[in-house]
Amino acid sequence: MSLNLNYKRRGLKSKVVNSLVVIMLACLIVGMVGCAASAEAPLPPQERLRVATTTSLYDTGLWEYLEPMFEEKYNVELDIMYAGTGKALEYGRRGDVDVITVHSKAHEEQFIAEGYGVQRIPFAYNYFLIVGPAADPAGIKGMSPEEAFKKLMETENGSFVSRGDDSGTHSKEKAIWTEAGYDYEVVRNAGIWYIEAGTGMGPTLLMASEKQAYTLSDTGTFLSYKGKVDLVPIVDKGDILLNVYSAIVVNPEKMPKTKIDMANNLISFLVSPEIQGLIGNYGVREYGMQLFTPCAGAEPK
Amino acid sequence: MIEIWHGLTKAIELIISLDPEVLEIAGRSLRISVASTFLASLLCIPLSSLIHFHRFPGKRILINLIQTFFSIPTVAIGLFVFVLFSRAGPLGGLNLLFTPTVMVLGQMILITPILLGLTISALSGVDKAILDTARSLGASGFQTAVVVLREARFAVTAAVIMGFGRAISEVGLALMVGGNIRGFTRVITTAISLETSKGDLELSIALGIILIFIALVVNIALNRIQQR
Amino acid sequence: MSLIEVRSLYKRYGEKEALKNINIKVERGEVLAIIGPTGAGKTTLLYLLDLLEMPTSGRIYFDGMDVTQPGKVRLEARRRMAFVIQKPTVFNTTVYDNIAYGLKWRGAGKSSIRQKVDSILEMVNLSADKNRNARTLSGGEAQRVAIARALAIEPEVLLLDEPTANLDPVSTSRIEELITNVIHRYNTTIIMATHDMSQGQRLANRIGVLINGEILQTGGSIEVFTSPRNREVAKFVGVENIIDGVILKNEEGLVAIDIGGKAIEAVSDYSAGEEVCVCVRPEDITLALSPAASSARNSFTGKITRVVPVGPLTRVEIDCGFPLIALVTKRSAEELNLASAMEVYASFKATGVHIIKK
Numbered sequence: 055m056s057l058n059l060n061y062k063r064r065g066l067k068s069k070v071v072n073s074l075v076v077i078m079l080a081c082l083i084v085g086m087v088g089c090a091a092s093a094e095a096p097l098p099p100q101e102r103l104r105v106a107t108t109t110s111l112y113d114t115g116l117w118e119y120l121e122p123m124f125e126e127k128y129n130v131e132l133d134i135m136y137a138g139t140g141k142a143l144e145y146g147r148r149g150d151v152d153v154i155t156v157h158s159k160a161h162e163e164q165f166i167a168e169g170y171g172v173q174r175i176p177f178a179y180n181y182f183l184i185v186g187p188a189a190d191p192a193g194i195k196g197m198s199p200e201e202a203f204k205k206l207m208e209t210e211n212g213s214f215v216s217r218g219d220d221s222g223t224h225s226k227e228k229a230i231w232t233e234a235g236y237d238y239e240v241v242r243n244a245g246i247w248y249i250e251a252g253t254g255m256g257p258t259l260l261m262a263s264e265k266q267a268y269t270l271s272d273t274g275t276f277l278s279y280k281g282k283v284d285l286v287p288i289v290d291k292g293d294i295l296l297n298v299y300s301a302i303v304v305n306p307e308k309m310p311k312t313k314i315d316m317a318n319n320l321i322s323f324l325v326s327p328e329i330q331g332l333i334g335n336y337g338v339r340e341y342g343m344q345l346f347t348p349c350a351g352a353e354p355k
Numbered sequence: 356m357i358e359i360w361h362g363l364t365k366a367i368e369l370i371i372s373l374d375p376e377v378l379e380i381a382g383r384s385l386r387i388s389v390a391s392t393f394l395a396s397l398l399c400i401p402l403s404s405l406i407h408f409h410r411f412p413g414k415r416i417l418i419n420l421i422q423t424f425f426s427i428p429t430v431a432i433g434l435f436v437f438v439l440f441s442r443a444g445p446l447g448g449l450n451l452l453f454t455p456t457v458m459v460l461g462q463m464i465l466i467t468p469i470l471l472g473l474t475i476s477a478l479s480g481v482d483k484a485i486l487d488t489a490r491s492l493g494a495s496g497f498q499t500a501v502v503v504l505r506e507a508r509f510a511v512t513a514a515v516i517m518g519f520g521r522a523i524s525e526v527g528l529a530l531m532v533g534g535n536i537r538g539f540t541r542v543i544t545t546a547i548s549l550e551t552s553k554g555d556l557e558l559s560i561a562l563g564i565i566l567i568f569i570a571l572v573v574n575i576a577l578n579r580i581q582q583r
Numbered sequence: 584m585s586l587i588e589v590r591s592l593y594k595r596y597g598e599k600e601a602l603k604n605i606n607i608k609v610e611r612g613e614v615l616a617i618i619g620p621t622g623a624g625k626t627t628l629l630y631l632l633d634l635l636e637m638p639t640s641g642r643i644y645f646d647g648m649d650v651t652q653p654g655k656v657r658l659e660a661r662r663r664m665a666f667v668i669q670k671p672t673v674f675n676t677t678v679y680d681n682i683a684y685g686l687k688w689r690g691a692g693k694s695s696i697r698q699k700v701d702s703i704l705e706m707v708n709l710s711a712d713k714n715r716n717a718r719t720l721s722g723g724e725a726q727r728v729a730i731a732r733a734l735a736i737e738p739e740v741l742l743l744d745e746p747t748a749n750l751d752p753v754s755t756s757r758i759e760e761l762i763t764n765v766i767h768r769y770n771t772t773i774i775m776a777t778h779d780m781s782q783g784q785r786l787a788n789r790i791g792v793l794i795n796g797e798i799l800q801t802g803g804s805i806e807v808f809t810s811p812r813n814r815e816v817a818k819f820v821g822v823e824n825i826i827d828g829v830i831l832k833n834e835e836g837l838v839a840i841d842i843g844g845k846a847i848e849a850v851s852d853y854s855a856g857e858e859v860c861v862c863v864r865p866e867d868i869t870l871a872l873s874p875a876a877s878s879a880r881n882s883f884t885g886k887i888t889r890v891v892p893v894g895p896l897t898r899v900e901i902d903c904g905f906p907l908i909a910l911v912t913k914r915s916a917e918e919l920n921l922a923s924a925m926e927v928y929a930s931f932k933a934t935g936v937h938i939i940k941k
Binding site: 071072075078079082086102104113118131133134135136147148149150253254256257260279282309311 | 382385386389441442443444447450452453534535536537539549552553554569572573575576579
């Protein structure tokens with residue numbers, strides 16, 4: 055009989071806890087369903103256009119800025135995939151995206167030659183720079199990029215963080231090593247001062263800052279990360295540092311699923327005078343200088 | 356240390372003010388993982404019963420295999436699903452890559468070994484006397500399976516809880532097949548991964564706290580069901 | 584036609600032969616007790632009879648149909664029987680739901696279920712615990728639930744495996760009472776396994792003795808206890824005095840048996856020269872301090888070697904030149920002041936002697 059009394063007491067406490075749990079679950083469910091309703095557009099299934107972008111365009115926030123404008127104008131959902139140039143090109147070859155925006159001329163031309171891309175349309179440019187610790191342990195400030203790399207290699211007096219991910223920036227870095235007279239494989243195994251990160255531009259800058267090392271970065275991303283990293287421009291003059299961003303539509307002849315019309319819309323959008331103007335002005339207010347210089351479809355310089 | 360403190364306070368701000376981006380990401384995490392756990396359970400509980408109650412050659416090996424896959428790396432499954440659903444792949448025609456749907460499918464594959472293995476284990480723990488009693492009372496094969504499952508409900512619920520935990524907390528698969536697209540396939544774990552690598556710790560910490568909160572509530576709720 | 588018939592049944596588990604050459608018939612409405620020591624194969628036999636397991640060879644017939652092979656006929660036959668296993672097993676739900684399970688599985692309607700379950704609850708005296716979780720019950724109560732659960736489906740055959748093996752005496756007598764009620768009310772055919780021969784004697788009208796996987800003897804309860812067919816059965820049914828001897832002479836059914844110097848008189852048809860075992864039940868031996876005048880033709884003197892109290896009785900071991908074991912009431916033992924080393928006269932009737940041919 056005493057067993058029954060315990061049952062009753064447990065019953066009340068049980069009821070209170072159960073009610074609390076039900077309330078919490080209700081909140082979760084409302085959150086789950088409510089957010090679904092607000093996140094998805096009220097209109098029926100929208101067309102989705104997929105763009106694989108190089109990380110430097112993403113980390114600067116440029117895409118975040120342009121995305122809503124394009125979506126509203128063409129009533130389409132834009133899916134921006136964060137990838138290095140190498141990965142973006144691979145997505146393009148598999149037909150998993152409709153447009154790629156990258157910045158490695160050699161790779162882009164090969165991509166088109168292989169038939170995966172229709173045409174490369176440059177739409178903006180800026181410059182690379184070698185950034186590093188203010189103390190400049192390797193003493194390379196003011197040199198040309200090739201000379202700076204040579205000095206790094208010879209003295210091994212400072213660390214260098216490489217993108218290491220076949221991105222446009224990484225390709226540029228490799229090109230500089232070649233100009234400086236080194237085989238890239240040799241560079242990779244040169245010593246522990248050479249660090250292969252395998253990450254996007256923003257994360258690479260953070261790593262270089264942590265390690266107080268040098269790295270190659272585009273101006274746009276570096277400026278937008280100004281407050282977050284403890285690095286200063288070390289080398290910023292040199293023809294080889296030109297950095298051109300192009301958009302390429304994935305070739306519908308090779309990848310018939312490509313949303314060719316909407317993709318072409320995106321290209322027109324990017325080179326349209328209005329948007330070109332916006333690209334040119336992007337970041338001026340916050341950073342005091344241009345992050346990107348528009349070039350409306352033509353190769354700069 | 357100061358950053359962590361700053362992060363915590365900003366995090367609480369974001370949560371209390373019901374920041375729309377945070378809520379959107381959290382809601383999506385919950386939807387995808389609840390869906391995958393629910394669908395996988397629907398499939399795996401009957402399948403576990405079939406495996407457990409029947410004798411067939413290779414049964415021992417099958418169960419060992421299932422247990423081996425308990426801790427398969429999420430990136431491995433991610434890679435497999437990616438190659439499967441890529442437009443260049445066999446199921447590319449379905450156009451499911453980089454959508455929440457393929458994330459649900461991927462998570463289902465991920466947690467199936469756990470659900471199968473732990474449910475079979477739960478069923479094995481039920482006294483044979485229960486089985487014999489049910490059969491002797493004239494229960495059909497299906498009715499017997501149901502009653503044994505009910506006897507094992509505590510352990511079966513634990514299996515579901517484990518499955519949900521693994522689904523909602525993994526990153527590798529969500530990143531590879533979902534693509535972490537803002538506003539479409541970004542979930543708590545992939546957002547934390549991205550924001551941390553970009554250096555925005557406040558948002559990451561906020562999302563981390565929410566993830567733990569969700570896990571706690573679901574756990575407690577399922578726990579109450581267990582007690583019954 | 585018998586309700587259940589088993590022919591040449593064998594059951595082997597790997598190397599071990601659990602049941603050998605079982606041939607039995609069970610008639611409708613009878614109460615058959617299978618008695619035997621632990622490990623004899625009683626549970627195995629019941630599992631085979633309830634069609635829960637397949638025999639290695641042999642055939643089983645239920646109501647005239649061959650139900651040995653798996654299939655619809657076998658399943659339907661199983662549904663006409665109910666089995667209460669030895670371990671009190673209840674499902675993790677209320678007492679009511681436990682009992683209702685079998686009915687639910689047969690698709691009975693809610694109100695008819697309620698009627699049946701309520702009346703059965705009354706019969707097993709568990710109405711008050713209707714809504715308790717069955718896992719909180721004591722062993723005896725759980726076993727009553729198990730029996731109620733089996734009765735609820737109104738089986739034609741009720742199989743009970745050592746129903747009171749794990750219970751205290753009070754619970755045991757309650758369950759025996761319940762079984763007796765069932766026998767009287769429903770005329771259900773009952774097959775029960777027990778190692779307690781007195782329980783078998785109390786409840787059953789026919790007994791089968793299963794020792795080492797073989798049925799050594801079947802017969803009415805009295806018959807098996809007083810006239811065991813061989814030594815093993817005799818030992819099991821409590822014949823503690825089994826003495827080897829040779830028949831000296833047979834005069835019109837009255838025989839004298841030489842047991843190594845002394846002679847025992849008995850009633851038998853066996854002829855002189857036959858080698859036999861003399862069986863005397865310990866309860867059939869009377870003890871006295873002097874050679875009392877009685878009609879007992881067998882009287883021996885001997886010295887008491889041991890006196891052991893056994894519940895309400897006393898077991899007395901005597902050395903009469905051959906060992907003799909007597910079972911007397913505690914009162915008699917006290918009145919006679921029985922103790923070790925005492926000289927006593929042990930006597931028993933010729934009619935109380937059972938002869939087994941060797």
